[in-house]
Amino acid sequence: MRADARKNYDQILAVAREVFAADGAEASLRDIARKAEVGMGTLYRHFPTREALLEVILRERFEALAASADAPADGQPPDAALLAWLREIIAFTHQHSGVLGAMAAAIDAPESALHASCVSLKSAGARLLARAQAAGKARPDLEGIDLFALISAMAWLYDQPAFAHRADHLFAVITGAVVKQGKA
Amino acid sequence: MRADARKNYDQILAVAREVFAADGAEASLRDIARKAEVGMGTLYRHFPTREALLEVILRERFEALAASADAPADGQPPDAALLAWLREIIAFTHQHSGVLGAMAAAIDAPESALHASCVSLKSAGARLLARAQAAGKARPDLEGIDLFALISAMAWLYDQPAFAHRADHLFAVITGAVVKQGKA
DNA sequence: ACCTGAACACCGTTCAAGT
DNA sequence: ACCTGAACACCGTTCAAGT
Numbered sequence A, B: 001m002r003a004d005a006r007k008n009y010d011q012i013l014a015v016a017r018e019v020f021a022a023d024g025a026e027a028s029l030r031d032i033a034r035k036a037e038v039g040m041g042t043l044y045r046h047f048p049t050r051e052a053l054l055e056v057i058l059r060e061r062f063e064a065l066a067a068s069a070d071a072p073a074d075g076q077p078p079d080a081a082l083l084a085w086l087r088e089i090i091a092f093t094h095q096h097s098g099v100l101g102a103m104a105a106a107i108d109a110p111e112s113a114l115h116a117s118c119v120s121l122k123s124a125g126a127r128l129l130a131r132a133q134a135a136g137k138a139r140p141d142l143e144g145i146d147l148f149a150l151i152s153a154m155a156w157l158y159d160q161p162a163f164a165h166r167a168d169h170l171f172a173v174i175t176g177a178v179v180k181q182g183k184a
Numbered sequence C, D: 001a002c003c004t005g006a007a008c009a010c011c012g013t014t015c016a017a018g019t
Helices: A003-023 A029-036 A039-047 A050-070 A078-094 A098-108 A114-132 A144-159 A163-176 B001-023 B029-036 B039-047 B049-071 B080-092 B099-106 B116-136 B144-159 B161-178
Strands: none
Touching: A003 A029, A003 A050, A003 A114, A029 A039, A029 A050, A029 B001, A050 A078, A050 A098, A050 A114, A078 A114, A078 A144, A078 A163, A098 A114, A098 A144, A098 B161, A114 A144, A114 B144, A144 A163, A144 B144, A144 B161, A163 B144, A163 B161, B001 B049, B029 B039, B029 B049, B029 B144, B039 B116, B049 B099, B049 B116, B080 B116, B080 B144, B080 B161, B099 B116, B099 B144, B116 B144, B144 B161
């Protein structure tokens, strides 16, 4: 990549990080281009879709989340591991409103730039879920897509200002339907 | 109201019903004005906000839902009554995507045209919930706002195409966390 | 190769001008 | 009293023209 192109690419990304965090996944692309001091065409050249831009920004975190799902867990029982992972995801998406809506749209769209991230996140969750189910600590009639859907719904709840003051409680209610916590 | 104004009012409403059902609560107001064959100013004169237009369209159904929450129930136990009512709401909002998102935004906004509808829907749910709780058939640590939030989240899930095939199952999972169904 | 910014087709909202 | 539609300030997306 040419030096000027590289500079623009990095600048767009840096600005997009801030703007997406502030305005959510539906933030104005024009606004990003403006703040990055590049033309609209430059933004589109580097990131042909909104998803492509989101993907680069989110990839790192989602890879970390997928990795943490498979981490040794240090003696942590599978139900606690699943719960901790769910809390991690929600804490992250809470900083980026609407991101899980974009993910939900991408999971059925193989051509979306976000598709691979969705699938790996869903799979990571499915593996944690399966281990908890095997230990008799999670509702057995749930699949990976169900967990993904419930995560998305919880993220949506956290994004609604009217529900924010009850969001932690609702998290407990919903995860309570998934995980049957026990002492051993 | 003058005869021409009345005609425009009715025409806008008739068109809006169709367009909101087809495109959801975020449908283009310009599109509605166009299809109703009125100027934008006419639409705004009769309905100063999107919420005002939505409110007129939804009021009838929400009043019916609030009424059905208080219906004698014909020997139906409170847990079954609550579940049946939840199914009714979800079935309705499923035909009008995004409506519960608008409701969620309006519940904390007393100036919104939708506010009264939100509150009465929340209250109706809260009464059903309280009866089920009194019978020991619903999770006791839930308030009206929690039920409203869970309804909204379920409506959101039904609106996501990627989750549609699991939506009925997710409804069972989430309501399972609220209602503890028993035989007597 | 890469960049710019105008152009196009859309929004929501307001308001001067008409009847 | 009511209506119209242009005007304004925004979008996302594309593309001719420049370097």
